[in-house]
Amino acid sequence: MILTVDHVTCYRYVRPARALVQSHRLMPSSCAGQRVVDWTVTVSDGIAGGAFRDGAGDWIQGWTVPGPVSEVTVSVKGTVETSDQAGVLRGHRELTPAECYLQSTTATKPDSALAALAGQGQAVAEPLDLAHLLSDLVADAIQYQPGATTPATTAAEALALGRGVCQDHAHVLIAAARLAGLPARYVSGYLFATADGRDHDAAHAWAEVHVRGLGWVGFDPANRCCPDDRYIRLGSGLDAQDAAPIRGIARGPGGERLEVQVAVQAVQQ
Amino acid sequence: MAANGYFNEMFEKGRVRPPYRQLEDWTRSMPAELREMKQAEAEALFRRIGITFAVYGEGGDPDRLIPFDMFPRVFTAREWARLERGIKQRARALNAFLVDVYGRGEIVRAGRIPGRLVYRNAAYEKAVVGFVPPKGVYSHVVGIDLVRTGPDEFFVLEDNCRTPSGVSYMLENREIMMRMFPELFRENRIEPVDSYPEKLRRTLASVAPAKCERDPTVVLLTPGHFNSAYYEHSFLADLMGVELVEGADLFVEGEYVYMRTTEGPKRVDVIYRRIDDAFIDPLCFRPDSMLGVPGLMDVYRSGGVTICSAPGAGVADDKAVYTYVPEMIRFYLGEEPLLNNVPTWQCAKADDLAHVLAHLPDLVVKEVHGSGGYGMLVGPKSSSEQIAAFRARIEADPGNYIAQPTLALSTTPTFVNEGIAPRHVDLRPYCLVGERVELVPGGLTRVALTEGSLVVNSSQGGGVKDTWVLAE
CATH class of the missing domain: 3.10.620.30 (C8orf32 fold)
Structure with missing residues (x-):
């Protein structure tokens, strides 16, 4: 099956944050059951950190957004070809x-x-x-x-x-x-x-x-x-926190609102 | 061995051993009043410097002064050369082990150490599997605790691969002795230890990440002034000429870590951290930690900064893993261990447990993760009630205990109220591992000031001494 993903996470700060730091596990690894056709992760006004694959085989990348920042959007768009294993x-x-x-x-x-x-x-x-x-x-x-x-x-x-x-x-x-x-x-x-x-x-x-x-x-x-x-x-x-696709911290007075939209669709072949 | 069964490092068969010959005249020519005056002077100096922290994170009153004994502990060049080879060998093997168990785990595959002890160990950091730190070094300062039982017999009590503290005592004890007794340093050829801070700085700079293409910026990361070893942190940073920083002084941006300075952000290449793994990055470890730097581990694992000691190094100095260090030396270096381990019974094993319970009055029993001399039983020095109470604790949770024979710790002459008397001592040298493996000739000698006591921990009435290595 060919699946497309459109995943948007939007963080809004009631009072601007001084800076935002995130660690992403948002990039699928290719293996027998899935082949990444295309995949991009963007963070509005973000600076990408070095990406690496950890011991468990997951792609990890850090992102930072220098402040003051009142809104950050993390967008994931991509296409993956999957098979049943x-x-x-x-x-x-x-x-x-x-x-x-x-x-x-x-x-x-x-x-x-x-x-x-x-x-x-x-x-x-x-x-x-x-x-x-x-x-x-x-x-x-x-x-x-x-x-x-x-x-x-x-x-x-x-x-x-x-x-x-x-x-x-x-x-x-x-x-x-x-x-x-x-x-x-x-x-x-x-x-x-x-x-x-x-x-x-x-x-x-x-x-x-x-x-x-x-x-x-x-x-x-x-x-x-x-x-x-x-x-x-x-x-x-080891658990949800350890496997979280996004872990992040905003330095600032607090008051974060989160909005998430995820759409996964199959491409007609 | 002396008549009482303990090796006295100064007197052997009624004669003064060579390293202590000069000291005999020194003590003989020192009247009691002068000694008392000097002791008061030493104490005042320590107070003025402000070195009043608990050694090895033992807790207790942070403002309490650890007693300083003016009688030095002395090694000959030959004795030291042998120790040095053994210590360096051990530091190399421990680092090889760490690179291996976070890589392919050959030593486990070869059946030389049980996987359970490594991979199910609380100190094993899954987050760094597959990452090889610069120069393949996990533990950049290896503190190896040694005891002596005879002229040529030394045993390793434990290894400290994370952030062994106490090195400021090694430096300050020497400094104070030189100020108070300059003549001793003219009459004896004593190897200097004051190069330690510069050697530490060079060691740290030598493991800067490959991405660093200039003179590396090194910082010392402390949990803050409320930490019992804060004095040592500021002392070392000062002597190395590097910035002393707290988590809030550092921040991650993009691929690097920066330090806030009055002239704007400055990139940091090497972090000598004195904060535990669990607290260094809330995005990777404990999310509630305020001491660390968010995002640090991602920068580290993508090669933007070096953290010393490397996260995960603690799996090598666990008391259950300790038993296998001789095996590591054979496996990685193809050598026979030059320093012996203390024979250790692991109460998690049924046979060992039975032996331990049957011989409690003769053994020293410790908690696997314990430190500071707390939660331990010294069989020969305990009452039958104390032994019975400890037996119940072992039976309730055998996996939490290991046991060792009571070692006949050597004694060195020590100033006491009545004059000079033998007291038991141990030794912690600090081995530096970077591009090179280096050892400053000396270390921290701890002394059990209570007569007959074998527990040298400062929380249990221990003091410290200057440690001399004589030049050839």
């Missing part, structure tokens, strides 16, 4: 050992309910089957409901609540997989999701679980599937 991340150049993804973070800290969920897979011997089972269990345990949680909601809190969005599904699956001894990580990206008629955010997130012999395999409990050719992968991390 049944969720398996193939041909992705990375160096970070999978074992690093066994450590928990604030957002994925285990509790007894998460341990009980992970424990349901105890009898499953094959790691791949176990990952599928956990993904299904998470999908059953958390009902998709925007607004029920915030970006700061932890896996334990989301599971207790039983409702949430893709970030919560991913966090709960990651926490459960790590409890079951499987390295797991958070993936941020885009989803072309108008095809199935359901309402989804085009800026999406899911989880990857490391299966020995197969490598990293994506699971999207929010959609009860593995990522396929509708998905564009941007980058990964």
